């Protein structure tokens with residue numbers, strides 16, 4: 001299967017979101033990646049559910065919603081209502097992760113667990129079979145445009161091994177500092193979905209950059 005590209009709207013032009021959504025609609029991108037930050041789980045605040053609901057009305061591709069917030073459980077119906085296809089919750093923010101994942105599925109969404117750079121993939125041993133996707137952070141979450149953490153490549157290989165050994169089809173997504181160079185190495189290591197914010201939206205030709213990332 002060819003890998004997917006999920007441009008992160010965190011780096012889009014918030015004063016002209018319509019133009020950036022249309023650019024992604026007409027590109028080879030597969031998903032929209034939407035970053036929600038609460039100023040508590042991460043030291044930054046981005047945008048919330050009313051904005052995502054507006055985005056979903058115009059987006060022609062599935063919304064991959066990455067929640068960098070405490071207590072994501074309490075927002076499951078709101079995230080569904082906002083139009084999310086995939087709901088990503090952080091491992092570090094969920095005390096009862098098994099219950100959270102079941103509730104996301106019951107609400108009719110795909111479920112993903114996100115790991116911060118310091119959280120080992122082996123902690124997923126007893127939940128992996130219930131997940132549609134694992135999102136590995138390759139920067140400390142909170143900001144776009146940060147430098148890729150090299151150690152993520154080993155985590156991708158290790159996680160791929162866990163997935164294959166169990167005969168699962170769980171997707172591996174990577175988020176943070178993805179560009180043509182790190183993206184190529186991630187795909188070779190087994191990543192199925194690349195999130196890219198700065199690499200896409202700071203480029204002079206975002207559509208062409210998405211094409212290049214898709215062609216890796």
Ligand code: DX5
Nearest residue numbers: 008141142144145177197198
């Ligand atoms: C970081 C966010 C990312 C961010 C990635 O906290 O989760 O999705 O937008 O941005 P780049 O690709 O610029 O590192």
Ligand code: ZN
Nearest residue numbers: 035066175195
């Ligand atoms: Zn993200």
